[in-house]
Amino acid sequence: MNLNLCPRSFVLVLFTLITISSHAEEKKEHNFExxxxxISQFEKQDQEQGIKPGGILFVGSSSIRMWDLDKYFPDQPVINRGFGGSEIVDSTHFADRIIIKHKPKVIFLYAGDNDLARKKTAAEVAADFKKFVAKIHKSLPKTRIVFIAIKPSLSRWKLADTIQKANQLIAAQCANNELLEFADVWDPMLGEDGKPRPELFKSDGLHMEHAGYLVWKKAVQPYMNQK
Incomplete structure (x- = not known):
């Protein structure tokens, strides 16, 4: 390799190498493994407890995984299929194994939080939601899907503008489809200062205390019993 380059040529070569490296990084396959x-634990639960079609299934990341649904909705046939750290694409990928076979009458999805933290754009998150909807409705064309808005949090407040943009894009999708709903938790989780209410969060500033889940319960309750 000829290294006797003029400064301008060297800069161009360096820029090219950086660009190639960046593109290679972007094209890394998502690690579903x-x-x-x-997912195997969920399948074991299904084998032990049996499948009861027509329930209300919650899926998504750690905010769902940590939600004691039986406690907050004791009289509802709720199913928790949250797995912490997951993104929308993960729920889509494993839909056949953890969602579709339950034939739920309504699905509540909370994801997008981790997606944006891992540098996805608002448009990419909205596109991933669209793919999730397509996956579900291919097998369950009458199932309602409720997207729980990406929440504001203390630890990810720097992403507030991007989160709001993603929420707006997804809310627009929901407004154009009678089987989609958008449950807003953004506004009720903000204080009078326009920032996340500290009392709603655990010490990590991301996951929620009981008070936070009470806000969520109020937000999702209207969509649980609709026909």
């Missing part, structure tokens, strides 16, 4: 243990 990391969730195999969690």
């Amino acid at each position: 990391r969730w195999e243990k969690s």
Whole structure:
């Protein structure tokens, strides 16, 4: 390799190498294998408890996984299929194994939080939601899907503008489809200062205390019993 380059040529070569490296990084395949243990545990639960069609299924990341649904909705046929750290694409990928076979009458999805933290754009998150909807409705054309808005949090407040943009794009999708709903938790989780209410969060500033889940319960309740 000829290294006797003029400064301008050297800069161009360096820029090209950086660009190639960046593109290679972007094209890395998503690691679905990391969730195999969690998905297998769900399948074991299904074998032990049996499948009861027509329930209300919650799926998504850690905010769903940590939600004691039986406690907050004791009289509802709720199913928790949250796995912490997951993105929308993960719920789509494993839909056949953890969602579709339950034939739920309504699905509540909370994801997008981790997606944006891992540098996805608002448009990419909205596109991933569209693919999730397509996956579900291919097998369950009458199932309602409720997207729980990406929440504001203390630890990810720097992403507030991007989160709001993603929420707006997804809310627009929901407004154009009678089987989609958008449950807003953004506004009720903000204080009078326009920032996340500290009392709603655990010490990590990301996951929620009981008070936070009470806000979520109020937000999703209207969509649980609709026909």
